Amino acid sequence: FVASHVHPFWIQFFYFFIIDLFGSLLLMVLKPADPDLKPRYVDMFFLSTSALTVSGLSTVEMERLSSSQIVVTGLLMLVGGEVFVSMLSVFCRTGKQSVAELTISRVNSVRTELETIDSVSTIERIESGTDISFKDLRKSCLKLLGSVILVYWVFFHVTGFVACLVYLTIIPSAREVLKGKGINLALFAFYATVSSFANGGLIPTNENMAIFTKNSGLLLFLVALVLAGNTLFPLFLRGAIWALKYLVKNEELEFMLKSPREIKFDHLLTNLKTFFRSITVLGIMGFMITLFCSLDWGHPVFDGLNWYQKVVSALFMSVNARHAGENSIDCSLISPAVLLFIIFMMYLPSSATFMPVKESEEKKHIGEKDNFKGRNTSVASMLIFPQVLCIIIFVIVACILERRRLLLDPLNFSTLNVIFEVISAYGNVGLSTGYACSRLQKLHPEMICTDKPYSFAGWWSDEGKLLLAFVMLYGRLKKFSERNGKAWTLKG
Amino acid sequence: FVASHVHPFWIQFFYFFIIDLFGSLLLMVLKPADPDLKPRYVDMFFLSTSALTVSGLSTVEMERLSSSQIVVTGLLMLVGGEVFVSMLSVFCRTGKQSVAELTISRVNSVRTELETIDSVSTIERIESGTDISFKDLRKSCLKLLGSVILVYWVFFHVTGFVACLVYLTIIPSAREVLKGKGINLALFAFYATVSSFANGGLIPTNENMAIFTKNSGLLLFLVALVLAGNTLFPLFLRGAIWALKYLVKNEELEFMLKSPREIKFDHLLTNLKTFFRSITVLGIMGFMITLFCSLDWGHPVFDGLNWYQKVVSALFMSVNARHAGENSIDCSLISPAVLLFIIFMMYLPSSATFMPVKESEEKKHIGEKDNFKGRNTSVASMLIFPQVLCIIIFVIVACILERRRLLLDPLNFSTLNVIFEVISAYGNVGLSTGYACSRLQKLHPEMICTDKPYSFAGWWSDEGKLLLAFVMLYGRLKKFSERNGKAWTLKG
Numbered sequence A, B: 001f002v003a004s005h006v007h008p009f010w011i012q013f014f015y016f017f018i019i020d021l022f023g024s025l026l027l028m029v030l031k032p033a034d035p036d037l038k039p040r041y042v043d044m045f046f047l048s049t050s051a052l053t054v055s056g057l058s059t060v061e062m063e064r065l066s067s068s069q070i071v072v073t074g075l076l077m078l079v080g081g082e083v084f085v086s087m088l089s090v091f092c093r094t095g096k097q098s099v100a101e102l103t104i105s106r107v108n109s110v111r112t113e114l115e116t117i118d119s120v121s122t123i124e125r126i127e128s129g130t131d132i133s134f135k136d137l138r139k140s141c142l143k144l145l146g147s148v149i150l151v152y153w154v155f156f157h158v159t160g161f162v163a164c165l166v167y168l169t170i171i172p173s174a175r176e177v178l179k180g181k182g183i184n185l186a187l188f189a190f191y192a193t194v195s196s197f198a199n200g201g202l203i204p205t206n207e208n209m210a211i212f213t214k215n216s217g218l219l220l221f222l223v224a225l226v227l228a229g230n231t232l233f234p235l236f237l238r239g240a241i242w243a244l245k246y247l248v249k250n251e252e253l254e255f256m257l258k259s260p261r262e263i264k265f266d267h268l269l270t271n272l273k274t275f276f277r278s279i280t281v282l283g284i285m286g287f288m289i290t291l292f293c294s295l296d297w298g299h300p301v302f303d304g305l306n307w308y309q310k311v312v313s314a315l316f317m318s319v320n321a322r323h324a325g326e327n328s329i330d331c332s333l334i335s336p337a338v339l340l341f342i343i344f345m346m347y348l349p350s351s352a353t354f355m356p357v358k359e360s361e362e363k364k365h366i367g368e369k370d371n372f373k374g375r376n377t378s379v380a381s382m383l384i385f386p387q388v389l390c391i392i393i394f395v396i397v398a399c400i401l402e403r404r405r406l407l408l409d410p411l412n413f414s415t416l417n418v419i420f421e422v423i424s425a426y427g428n429v430g431l432s433t434g435y436a437c438s439r440l441q442k443l444h445p446e447m448i449c450t451d452k453p454y455s456f457a458g459w460w461s462d463e464g465k466l467l468l469a470f471v472m473l474y475g476r477l478k479k480f481s482e483r484n485g486k487a488w489t490l491k492g
């Protein structure tokens, strides 16, 4: 409804694409820590895409990268995270609104506004008789919202960094691990905070968080950051605005809480919807923990952990299976039933909400959908395509590209693992079943093979890697095609 | 819109459930051909469900069944086929309408009718001023439609049987196979015709149609029956009515062609929709043939066939992957990419239509959806649940039930094969990857194992078999939950 001639899809597309290219070139130019590592461009492009789209798959060993490369990937995750991007979009809108006011005549802008916003609010406004003041109110709301998100974002990064650093300094077992690997404590704390809050999933250790599987405190702490940075962001944001309203009585804050639809910010929802979305997040987590613990309690995947550490690991995995993608255990040891549920969780967009849709509610939804259609005509319609069908096509293409390996090495290159990797890339999650030479040698004992601590994608052909990079970018921009999970809401 | 107090879902549910139980008991009572075979009830229940729901998975060797048991499964497929069931539903509706007219006062029925049918047609009728004659017209339309379908059904069975018998008598290679197995030619011709037209997928040979892989004529001939009996039924039905209209000028026939929505028969569609549905069927077939031939041309799956036989086999598989489920080749040898596409085809309901939805069309759809909601209130709402989610749950439960085998024998009990079997049951298709002892012995050379020529499901535990039987029944009744593929139409 802001007078803009460029569709938001293209803005985000170029934002991601240009930073992606720039990041990959920067990673190529910088020297890796291990002088033996001659990074190939396809791997650096993959890493840059993976960091920027907060996917977290990697085709190189993280410990062989230099500190400067690590910092670059950290910054890529920082600018690619959902909270940061949504904050930028709010600032863009306030900026554009001011420009629009200067250039376009008042009458014109009021008319277009009248046309695009839904009729109920128009009537409300006409009744209140303050059309211009309403517009000003919304503008100042947007500004205030931007500031609130900025404070929210800074708060979690600072407290996250400090708490992480304190934990690493106090607990010797965690500190020793990092010292042994020669990783700076502050760098790790910074990186883990950024990665967790952005739901990036990259960690500068080869083993990701699996090396800290017994540091339950650290895991729990990252869980909070992961939730605050993505799936529970709407809940926390609403909570923050609500708390702020108690401190300072303010017209804008009240307006934001009462009619979040007017703001048109994806993460600001009505009370009811915030409730159902949070319930959905917690419900799926609870189910996953129950399933995982009941099926894999005595299995090798939890070897060497006591019951408390097992439960924390299960919780950590259940939180990370939606978007964050850090892993505290070896995914390839998880039993197939749980793996399937993880695939389902990875597929679910973070906006998925199961709510008992009432008749009146549903009508509103249809109204919204129509609105949405009006907004996205030419560009997004290209992208509107059943999501499941897209994934099937991606997986089939991946199977065609990797067909030789699927034939030779069916235990590692099982179709399930390929599906897992593709959906992990599509959902920007970054969990991976990895690759084990022991599985190859079960069928071909004569073959020589060295285990590598990176994602399964690292064993794919260059074409396969490029496909996954494309899928990650597509997945990051999927909200433009999926109507923000409304398909799920309507059907659920 | 017919005054009925029992929801159509319950009628079909009891129809299937009672015949299923009856069939399974009959199969238990009848003696198998092989006296060594002591059939267990779970297997006979599975077979009965599989035949009745026209799925075609089997957990016993078909050749060990006696002729009487074969005939019973044939009859079960006959009464379970889509054309037969839809014909019954038409006759039911005409019957009920007469009863309703006798019991319910005219005013009442007119009022309810006015409420339920969409407003456009109501206006039309009021304008034409012949409300009662309109109702009579629709009634006679239903009667005529029932007769047309009956003739259609009889025609394909008779010509199918005769042509099949002639082929078997003339071509020595086909005849010798059946003689060697001691199967009566006429019984085989009857069974193959019924099975193909009903899209049942059971064949009285252990190898299904794979033993006739070089009899391209027979395969092509069954392809026509398979298409006539399910996916292209709307096209053929419309063609038949259209041809009939040319022969005898008739008001009812014209009405059926002009306003098929008024008849409310699932397989009678508008011109445009018939066109798009047929295009969808042919397009998917064409894509599948191309994919299959280009990926597997020189592979073992086509061993010993010349190029013509390869193409016919690919065509046969592409037709059978949607609902019929007869196989002319060994599915476990198909490459993963094609297997994934087959899974997608099996998942697609036969009513799936990809059509470019126009604005005006879409509005009509929304209207229809609302109508539909009015019709299906309490019962079907239980079933309205995202279909993909249902399948994920079924697969996860299957993986939990078979978890020991998944661990021990990952090449046969791969998650992909489990998914394949569940979706095959859900889509009532009946293709199966089977089980190969050679794959087990690759990993465990010490284990003793005998290959069995039946579906992969035959190797599952009893709980797994019962789950699949439930999935088959659920799949047969899924049209009540999926809004007749409209979800696909709207999104595609």
Ligand SMILES: [K+]
Pocket (backbone or CB within 6 Å): A054, A055, A056, A199, A200, A201, A323, A324, A325, A428, A429, A430
């Ligand atoms: K991630």
Ligand SMILES: [K+]
Pocket (backbone or CB within 6 Å): B054, B055, B056, B199, B200, B201, B323, B324, B325, B428, B429, B430
């Ligand atoms: K079938």
